[in-house]
Amino acid sequence: MASNPMYQFNVYRIGPEIKLGSVDISFTNASLFMVISSLAILIIFNLGAKKKTLIPDKLQLLSELSYSFVAKMISDTAGSKAKPYFSFIFSLFMFVLFCNMFGMIPYAFTVTSHIIVTFVLAAFIFIGVTVIGFMKHGLGYLKLFVPSGVPMVLLPLIVVIEIISYLSRPISLSVRLFANMMAGHTMMKVFGGFVISLGIVGGWLPLSFSVALTGLEILVAFLQAYVFAILTCIYLNDALNLHH
Amino acid sequence: MLKKIIILVFVTCFACFKTVFAAESGGMPQLNPEFWISQIFWLIITFGILFIVLTKVILPKISDNLETRKSQILENIETADKQKEESQKKIDEYEKIILESKIKAKNYFNDAREKIIEDINKKRAALEKDLDEEISSTENELSEFKKSSGDKVTKIAAETSAELIKELIGEGVNSSSIAAIVEDQAKMNKERKDVI
DSSP states (O other): OTTSTTGGGOOOBOSSOOEETTEEOOOBHHHHHHHHHHHHHHHHHHHHHHOOOSSOOHHHHHHHHHHHHHHHHHHHHHOGGGGGGHHHHHHHHHHHHHHHHHHTSTTOOOGGGSHHHHHHHHHHHHHHHHHHHHHHHGGGGGGGGSOTTOOTTTHHHHHHHHHHHHHTHHHHHHHHHHHHHHHHHHHHHHHHHHHHHHHHHHTHHHHHHHHHHHHHHHHHHHHHHHHHHHHHHHHHHHHHSOOO | OHHHHHHHHHHHHHHHHHHHHHHHHHTOGGGOGGGHHHHHHHHHHHHHHHHHHIIIIIHHHHHHHHHHHHHHHHHHHHHHHHHHHHHHHHHHHHHHHHHHHHHHHHHHHHHHHHHHHHHHHHHHHHHHHHHHHHHHHHHHHHHHHHHHHHHHHHHHHHHHHHHHHHHHHSSOOOHHHHHHHHHHHHHHHHHHHHHO
16 A cells, blocks of 8 residues: 555545535645645744844844845846735745655655645636736737737737647646656655665665655755746736736 | 537547546546645645735845845945045045155255255355465565565674674774675675576
8 A cells, every 4th residue: 555656645634524515625634734834934934034133043044045035036037026926926935845845754745746736826826917917908918929020921820829828827837846746756655665675685776766866856846846936927027027 | 620629629628537537546646636625725724824924924024134234234334435535544644744754854954964064164164264364474474574584684794794804803894885795795696596
C-alpha cells in the first residue's frame, strides 16, 4: 500500500466530518498543511517585522529581503502601476513557496500537488486579471487579442490563436505547478522504493539519486513558486499596460 | 463543418474524461473529486486569512522598516557629507594661516637682514669717512712739515757752518753771507739731485 508512489497524494479526513448543506468541507490533511504553511508564513514574517532595528537580525533580514525580492520582481515585470497588487502577489508567492517547501519534509503532504488547489489559484488570478483589464481599459482590453502590425489576411487566425492562448492561461498556470510537484514527488518516492527493494547491496545507487533529487526538488519548489508569481505579474502587466 | 467540429470536441472531451477517471481509479488521487470542495473551501479560508493579515498588519510594518532605514541612511550620508565639507573648509583655513605665517616670517627675516645690512653700511661709511679725514690731515701735516723742513735745514746748516767756521777760524763771520753760501750750496745740491 505505502509502496505505491501515488499513495502520498491521498487526501483523507482528519477529525469529524463537516457538512455544509450537502457538501463535504471536512478538515483534511491538505487543509492541515494549508493551515501550517499560512501559520508559518505569518509567524516568520510577524517576528521579522516586529523589531524595528536599524541593523536587522536574521529573521528581519529574511523578511525584508523577501519583501524587496518580490517588490523588485513586480516592478521589473509589471511596472509601477502594479504596486497596489503587491500584497496579493507577495501572499501568493509565499503561500505557494511554503506549501512546496513543506511538501519536501518526509511524510508531509504537498498542497500544491493537487490540481484543484492550483487551478483555483490560477482561475482566481485569471478572473481577477481579466476584471482589472476590463476595468482599466473598458472594451479596449479586447485589443489584447489583436496584435498590431499583423497583415489583414492573417488577422482572423491570429485573433483566434490569441484568444485560445489567453483562455488557456489558467490551465497552463495550474498544470505547470501541479505537474511539477506531482512528478517530482512521485519520482522521489519511486527511487525511495528502489532503495528498499534493492537492499543494502544495490540500494546505494538509487539512494544517491534520491539525495540528488531532493536537492533538485527543493530547487523546483522555489522555482515553481517563482514562476507562478512571475507569470501572475506578466498577466497583470498585460491588463495594466495594454501594449500589444 | 461546424457540426463536425462540435462532435469532434465532444468526442475528445469524452475520451479525456474517460482516461482521466481511468487514471484516478489507476491511482491519481488528485482527480478524485471527493474532497475537491473541501480543498477549495480550506484554500479560500487559509489563503484569505494569510492575505488579509499580511496586507493589513505585516507588510506595512516591513515597508515602514525599510523606509525608515533608507531615510536614516540617507540622513547619515548627508551629515557625513556636511562634516566632510566642514573639515575641508577647516583644512583650507589652516593651510591659509600657515601660508600667511610663513610669508610673515620671511618678511621679518628680510626686514631684519636689510636693517642689519644698512646698519653695517652706515657704520662702515662713517668709519671710512673718519679714516679719510685722518689720512688727509696727516698728509697735510706731512706736506707742511716737508715744506717747513727745507728752511729749517738751511737755517740749521747756516748756524752749524757759522759755528764750525768760528771754531776753525776763531772769529765770527757775517752770518748773512754764510747763509747765502749755504743756500747756494743747497740749491746746487738740489739741482744735482734733480739732474740725477
